[in-house]
Amino acid sequence: MNVNRMDALGRVLIVVNPAAQSGAAAGAAERLKRFLTMYCHREAFDIAQTERPRHATEIAAGAAEYDTVIALGGDGVVHEVACGLMRIEEGRRPTLGVIPVGSGNDFARTLGLTDVTDVSGTDFSPLLTSSAAPIDVLEITCRSHTGGTTRTWTEYAVQTISFGLDAAIAIDTHAMRIITGLTGAPLYLASGLKAFGRDYRDFPAHVRFDGGAEKRVRAIIFAIQNGPTYGSGFRICPQADPCDGLLDVCYATGPVPRAVALPVFLSAKNGGHTHNPHVHLQRAKRVDLVFPSPTYPIQLDGEQVGAAEMSIEVLPSALSVLWPR
Numbered sequence: 001m002n003v004n005r006m007d008a009l010g011r012v013l014i015v016v017n018p019a020a021q022s023g024a025a026a027g028a029a030e031r032l033k034r035f036l037t038m039y040c041h042r043e044a045f046d047i048a049q050t051e052r053p054r055h056a057t058e059i060a061a062g063a064a065e066y067d068t069v070i071a072l073g074g075d076g077v078v079h080e081v082a083c084g085l086m087r088i089e090e091g092r093r094p095t096l097g098v099i100p101v102g103s104g105n106d107f108a109r110t111l112g113l114t115d116v117t118d119v120s121g122t123d124f125s126p127l128l129t130s131s132a133a134p135i136d137v138l139e140i141t142c143r144s145h146t147g148g149t150t151r152t153w154t155e156y157a158v159q160t161i162s163f164g165l166d167a168a169i170a171i172d173t174h175a176m177r178i179i180t181g182l183t184g185a186p187l188y189l190a191s192g193l194k195a196f197g198r199d200y201r202d203f204p205a206h207v208r209f210d211g212g213a214e215k216r217v218r219a220i221i222f223a224i225q226n227g228p229t230y231g232s233g234f235r236i237c238p239q240a241d242p243c244d245g246l247l248d249v250c251y252a253t254g255p256v257p258r259a260v261a262l263p264v265f266l267s268a269k270n271g272g273h274t275h276n277p278h279v280h281l282q283r284a285k286r287v288d289l290v291f292p293s294p295t296y297p298i299q300l301d302g303e304q305v306g307a308a309e310m311s312i313e314v315l316p317s318a319l320s321v322l323w324p325r
Contacts, residue, residue, distance in 0.1 A: 009097075009127070009322075010067025012036070012045040015056050015081050017073035025073045025101045032072065032099065035124045050077065060084025064092045068322070070127075074102015075159065079301035085319060086137060086156045095132045097322040099124065103173070103183035103232065104302055107159040110227030110242055111323055126324045134317035135242040138226055142307035144294060157300040158242070158319070160230040161312060162223040163289070164203040168297040169195045170231065171304045185269065188231035196262045202254035203297075206290040209249075209282060220261055220278075222251040224287055224312055230302075235271035237281070245316040249282045250274075287312045 018026035029047060036045050046066075050056045056077050061084035063069050071081040078098055085093055100108035108114050113126060138157040143150055162170070172191040177183065182190055202218040223230065225237035225248045240248035252264065256278050267273045274281060289310045291298075298305050 009095075010044075011065070012068045012070060012097075013059075013063050013066040013094075014045065014047045014070045014072055014099075015059050015077060016047060016049045017056065017077040018049050020073035020077060020102050028099070028101050029072060032124055035127075039128070050080075054080060056080035057084040057087075061087040063094055064088045066094045068097055069094045070097035070099060070322075072099040072101060074100070075104045075106055075302045076102070078107050079157065079159075079303055082137070082158045082301075082319065083156045086139075090318075093319070095320040095322060097127065097130070099127075103177060103187055104230075105184075106229045106232065107227060107301070109229055109233060110159060111321065113324060127322070129325055130322035131325050132320045133243075133323050135319055135321050136226055136245060137315045137318040138224065138247065139313050139315050140300065141311040141313075142305065143309040144306065145308050155300055155305060157226065159227045159301050160223060160225050160236075161298075161300050161310075162221065162230065163205070163291070163296050163298045164219045164221050165195055165200070165297075166221040166223060166230070166236075167299040167304075168199060170299045170302050171297055173302075184232045185234070188234065189266075192231075192265055196258060196265065200258050200261070202256075204292060205296075208288040209284040210286050211288075214288075217251060218254040220252045220254050220256055221265075222249075222289075224249050226314075234268045236268055236273075238271040238274065243317070245314055246283045246285060247287060247312065247314050249284060249287060250279065252276070252279045254278075285314055 016025055016029040048059050057080040060069055060081040071078045098108050100113055140155040143152050169191045173187050176191045177187055202220050204218050206214050206216050208214045223236045225240040226242045228235050228238050228240045230236055237248035237250050264273045264276050273279050294308045
């Protein structure tokens with residue numbers, strides 16, 4: 001493709017997490033500079049590197065003057081950039097682009113990017129063949145209670161929300177990556193085997209789907225998905241579609257012996273867990289959750305959050321995203 005295709009992206013901001021993939025993203029950012037210089041004028045793009053947690057959200061929230069904001073890194077920087085873009089009013093909100101250089105890359109997998117490029121930060125050709133299309137975004141209203149005071153705030157997710165054992169696994173991967181040097185699915189499996197050993201338990205919670213009757217579940221896993229996968233390709237909700245205006249929910253309820261639960265976990269890599277009678281699949285537009293403990297493991301796109309209550313709603317076609325075509 002030629003310069004005209006790059007011009008279609010308008011003014012571009014690239015947000016880089018230089019620590020992603022054990023520092024590989026920093027080198028990818030330098031290669032991206034050279035790539036963009038070949039295809040467009042220097043003044044058409046800027047690059048910003050993150051320096052602390054949530055920094056990408058701050059950067060993206062101030063990017064209304066750009067036409068396209070590209071997240072270069074793993075699911076963490078994609079999550080933060082998307083959260084920042086959602087804080088810009090709809091009419092001025094830039095399009096989100098993704099260059100996957102991370103250990104999970106589940107949102108990139110949903111977009112089909114991992115089918116057309118590797119995650120080493122050396123192939124930027126999808127930028128030349130992508131076009132913008134809207135996707136749904138998950139809006140999460142969180143509440144915590146401390147000393148008689150209730151705090152309420154809003155988060156967003158583009159791929160996954162979960163609590164319970166699978167969230168504990170996702171959170172543990174950050175430390176496990178440093179200890180083992182693993183990435184991708186092997187990293188998630190290593191954290192999973194650890195959780196099914198020492199930390200195995202269920203997590204009681206109260207749940208309500210689309211304002212229906214509240215029910216108590218003893219969840220081993222409880223995932224709310226926009227795209228099909230989490231944990232670097234585990235197909236937890238195989239039919240999830242980020243453009244259908246619905247939340248896809250998968251939860252496994254206890255009590256389930258460890259000897260039964262572990263094979264179910266392993267079979268989720270290819271979606272085989274959906275045939276187990278302990279596993280439930282449901283679609284909804286809103287899910288309300290109440291947790292008996294504020295210390296429950298909860299993750300949004302792989303990032304840890306703490307809350308006593310959560311209300312999750314789907315915002316249809318809320319964010320324009322670059323898809324490879």
